[in-house]
Amino acid sequence: MTVRRREFLRSAALSVAAFRTLRVVGAESPAKKYRTALVGCGWWGNNILREAMAAGASTIVGLCDVDRRALASTREKVKKDCGDEPKTYADYRDLLAKESPEIVIVGTPDHWHALPTIAAVAAGAHVYVEKPVGHTIGEGAAMVKAARAANRVVQVGTHRRISPHNVSAREFVQTGKLGKIGMVRTFVLYGGGGPEKPRKNVEPPAEVDWDFWCGPAPMRPFNGSPDNPWGGGIHPRGFRQYLDYANGTLGDWGVHWLDQVLWITGEKWPRKVFSTGGRPIKGPPVLTKDEQTSDAPDHQVATYEFDGMTVQWEHRGFAGNNAEKGENVGCYFYGTEGTLHVGWQKGWVFHPSDSKKPEVRCEAQLNLPDHQNIRELWADFLGAIREGRRPVCDIEEIHRATNLSLLGMLSMKLGRSVAWDGAKDQILNDPDANRLLRREYRGPWKYPEV
Ligand SMILES: NC(=O)c1ccc[n+]([C@@H]2O[C@H](COP(=O)([O-])OP(=O)(O)OC[C@H]3O[C@@H](n4cnc5c(N)ncnc54)[C@H](O)[C@@H]3O)[C@@H](O)[C@H]2O)c1
Numbered sequence: 001m002t003v004r005r006r007e008f009l010r011s012a013a014l015s016v017a018a019f020r021t022l023r024v025v026g027a028e029s030p031a032k033k034y035r036t037a038l039v040g041c042g043w044w045g046n047n048i049l050r051e052a053m054a055a056g057a058s059t060i061v062g063l064c065d066v067d068r069r070a071l072a073s074t075r076e077k078v079k080k081d082c083g084d085e086p087k088t089y090a091d092y093r094d095l096l097a098k099e100s101p102e103i104v105i106v107g108t109p110d111h112w113h114a115l116p117t118i119a120a121v122a123a124g125a126h127v128y129v130e131k132p133v134g135h136t137i138g139e140g141a142a143m144v145k146a147a148r149a150a151n152r153v154v155q156v157g158t159h160r161r162i163s164p165h166n167v168s169a170r171e172f173v174q175t176g177k178l179g180k181i182g183m184v185r186t187f188v189l190y191g192g193g194g195p196e197k198p199r200k201n202v203e204p205p206a207e208v209d210w211d212f213w214c215g216p217a218p219m220r221p222f223n224g225s226p227d228n229p230w231g232g233g234i235h236p237r238g239f240r241q242y243l244d245y246a247n248g249t250l251g252d253w254g255v256h257w258l259d260q261v262l263w264i265t266g267e268k269w270p271r272k273v274f275s276t277g278g279r280p281i282k283g284p285p286v287l288t289k290d291e292q293t294s295d296a297p298d299h300q301v302a303t304y305e306f307d308g309m310t311v312q313w314e315h316r317g318f319a320g321n322n323a324e325k326g327e328n329v330g331c332y333f334y335g336t337e338g339t340l341h342v343g344w345q346k347g348w349v350f351h352p353s354d355s356k357k358p359e360v361r362c363e364a365q366l367n368l369p370d371h372q373n374i375r376e377l378w379a380d381f382l383g384a385i386r387e388g389r390r391p392v393c394d395i396e397e398i399h400r401a402t403n404l405s406l407l408g409m410l411s412m413k414l415g416r417s418v419a420w421d422g423a424k425d426q427i428l429n430d431p432d433a434n435r436l437l438r439r440e441y442r443g444p445w446k447y448p449e450v
Pocket of ligand 1: 039040041042043044045064065066067070090092107108109110112130131132157158159212213214215235236237238252372
C-alpha cells in the first residue's frame with residue numbers, strides 16, 4: 001500500500017490531462033433539466049430512474065427495453081411519479097437518434113453494457129451505467145476510450161463509493177488507524193444452496209425479443225417460466241449465473257467489494273491473479289435443447305497479489321449458518337493496529353489489536369428500497385456534469401475494479417495464474433490468456449475496438 005514515485009508522477013500527469021479535458025465540458029446551470037432516457041427497464045434501472053426523477057433535474061424523454069412488459073410498467077410509473085410521458089423503444093439506437101437524450105441510464109444485463117454506453121456518449125449523452133463495466137476486459141477499455149473521446153461524464157453504479165459508512169471507513173484507513181495493511185479478505189457468502197435442477201427450455205413470452213436480449217452474446221434457449229415471468233431462469237435478473245451474459249457472483253458482487261479495496265487503499269491493480277472454484281454442490285452445468293441449468297461456479301476463491309499486500313475474494317453459495325459470525329458480505333482489512341470489517345447493512349466495525357482498546361463502530365445510512373445510496377451517487381453525477389469534473393465512480397476507475405473480477409474469472413477458466421500489466425490492460429507473456437480479454441460477438445454486433 002505504498003504509492004511509488006513513478007506511479008505518483010504518472011497519476012499527477014493524468015490529473016493535469018483530466019483537468020484540461022474536463023474544462024471543455026463546461027459548467028452548466030443547476031436549474032437545467034436534462035433530457036433523460038433509460039435503457040434496460042428492469043429492477044435496478046427502475047431504482048436509478050426513481051432517483052433521477054426525485055432529483056428534479058430530468059425530463060424523462062425515452063425508455064428502451066426488449067421486454068415490452070418492462071417498458072409498459074416503467075412508463076406507467078414515470079407518468080405517475082413525475083407526469084412525464086416518455087416515448088418507448090425496443091432498440092436503443094432508435095432512442096438515441098430520435099430523442100437526442102442528454103443523459104442515458106444503462107441498466108441492461110452485463111453483456112449489454114458496452115455497446116449502448118459507447119453509442120450514447122458518441123451521440124453526446126452523459127451516461128450512468130451499471131456495474132460491472134463490461135462482460136470482458138476489452139469492452140471496458142473501449143468504454144473508457146469512448147467516454148474520453150466524447151468528453152462525457154460516465155458514472156458507474158458502484159454506489160458504495162458514496163455510502164456514508166464506506167466514506168468514513170476510507171477516512172479511518174487513510175488516517176492510519178489500521179497501521180500497515182498486509183492483507184484484505186473480500187467475500188459474499190449466501191448459504192442454503194443444493195443441487196441445481198435443470199429448468200425446461202420454453203418459448204420466450206411474446207413480449208420479449210429474445211434474439212435482441214441475447215444480442216452480441218451466444219443465444220441460449222429461453223428458460224424463464226411463462227407462469228411466473230418475473231422470477232427464475234435467465235430473464236429477468238437470473239442472467240448473473242449464466243456465463244454467456246455475466247460472470248457469476250465474482251462479476252456481480254465481487255466488483256463492489258474489490259472496488260472498495262482499490263478505493264480505500266489507493267492501489268490501482270494487482271501484479272498477479274489466481275482463481276479456482278467449481279460446482280461441487282450445484283452439479284455440472286446442463287445445456288440441451290430441452291433443458292438447462294446455470295453454469296457459474298457455486299463457490300470460488302481468487303487471490304490478488306499487490307506490491308505490498310495480498311487480497312482474497314471468497315464466494316460460497318451453500319452451507320450458510322451461524323458458524324461464521326458477522327455480516328455475510330464485505331471486506332476485512334487486516335492491519336498492524338487491528339482488523340476492520342467494512343460491510344453493507346451493518347456498517348463497519350474496527351477490532352483493535354490491543355484488546356484493552358474499545359471497538360469502534362459506524363452504522364450504515366442506506367436508502368430504501370434495496371438498501372443502497374443511488375440518490376447520493378446520482379447527485380454526484382449531476383454535480384460532475386454541471387461542474388465539468390470526473391464523477392466519484394468514474395468509468396476508468398471502475399473499469400479497473402471490474403478487471404479484478406474479470407481476471408479472476410479468466411484465471412479460473414485457464415486453470416493458472418496470470419501476471420497483469422494494468423497500465424496496458426494486458427496479461428504478460430501469455431498469448432492464450434490475452435485472447436480471453438475479449439470474445440467473438442454474435443453477428444451482426446461488432447466487438448468495440450479500443
Ligand atoms: N449497483 C448495484 O448495486 C446493482 C444492483 C442490482 C443490479 N445491478 C446491475 O444492473 C444491471 C441490471 O440488473 P437487473 O437486476 O436490474 O436485471 P433485470 O433483468 O431486472 O433488468 C434488465 C433489463 O434489461 C433489459 N434488456 C436486455 N437487453 C436489452 C437491450 N439490448 N436493450 C434494452 N433493454 C434490454 C431486460 O429485458 C430487462 O428488463 C446488471 O448489470 C446488474 O449487475 C447493480
